[in-house]
Amino acid sequence: MAAIRKDFPNEVEIVESIFVPLPDGTRLAAKLWRPRDIGPVPVILEYLPYRKREGTRGRDQKMHAWLAGHGYACIRLDIRGTGDSQGLIDDEYTEQEIRDGCDAIAWIAAQDWCDGQVAMYGISWGGFNGLQIAARQPPALKTIITVGSTDDRYAT
Template sequence: AERDSVHHPYIAGHGYACVRVDLRGTGDSEGVLKDEYLEQEQTDAEDVLAWLADQPWCDGTTGMMGISWGAFAALQVAARQPESLRAIVIASFTDDRYADDMHYMGGALLSDNLAEAGTMFAYGTMPPDPAVVGDRWRDMWHERMEGTRPWVIEWLRHQRRDDYWRHASVCEDYRAVRCPVLASSGWADGYSNAVTRLLGNLDVPRKGLIGPWSHKFPHLGEPGPAIGYLQEVVRWWDHWLKGVDNGAMEGPMLRTWMQDSVPPSTSYEERPGRWVGEPSWPSPHITPVRRRLTRHGLSGPLPDAEASAETAPATGPGEGLSVQSPLSVGQFGGKWASYN
């Protein structure tokens, strides 16, 4: 709510009605939140969009925006093609719930799988606000406490890619998304890969933005520099919801912050670099080159794309390398999306 209090007034000031909806079982909505991205959540979202489109202050067109879960939801609902939804704006998201989320990475269990389950167990058992829901608040609270369980139980039951993870993974059918998409993320976020996947696989008007940020909206971006993201959002809405010819689709398909090399650190306030643009993705400016690992480096380019490591020319021994060990515990072990 605090975050939305920043960007909703700005967008509303440009002629849009902004609605923030509590998921079923959270905040002041009734029911129990039993897991993420369930069919119930998506049909609820469709009902909300249909209600909005039918209001006298709405012209019948709607858009969705969000970060993290809110972005997941917007992309997943877009794939269901509700009638009124004309465009989405998403930040820090993924199209692949199994291979590119907080649960499993390369088939390995992430510690975030446990941490997120604990966080959501706490949120899922919080009471609604009596000032909003009235005397029902205690019964609603008890329903939540009695009906909620740690989601990690279900997540650990599905350690391989199965129908549980395929549900709501848009990568299963990119063709289902039929509305324009403005997608962003950051190099310090866990979800930067999804932006280029969408650009390369969607067949709708689309734009991508990747900055130096962590799990943040670009106008609140950390590490810096942040950008005037809300201006970009309003231009996107003006073009796709109001039909304004404002050049929203002009310029590169992908804009990204090319980071300069800096000494390794666990955190940064700023990342030096420069903005670059690509007209399409995959980029016409990138040529893949295959090399093989040698004892202390890389070989020269392989003679052709089909060359095997066995037939590749070897290089000299190169310079020796110093490796600090062990690298498997504590800070050395690394963490998925450590800026979250």
């Protein structure tokens, strides 16, 4: 794997494990990249079931570090019941998943390192749940970037 660039306009701080508390007491696990010594800044959220410590971690380390080095905080958040997050997952794109995403956005927006503006980025599952969450219009969600977010759950 190629080395991760570290010569950005801003030094990058990586917080390997943070937990986002939900109203029902469940905690969702996340990894945070943010520019050191500046802030508050906008936050880009990636909300996935693919475990923040595995799967596409190599891709994320490069992309999220680059974004943080250029003035954005980034969070990769494990969906309820996946990775290090508490709870159970029983299907994809559930009402609970979307509600959790909206609650997570509100929590992120209230942190002292966030300027109150949250964006979502996602490919496939993360893109599709981004569309569903955006339809709920959480106040802090300002934009989404969705890639390959199509699904036909009824195809055989």
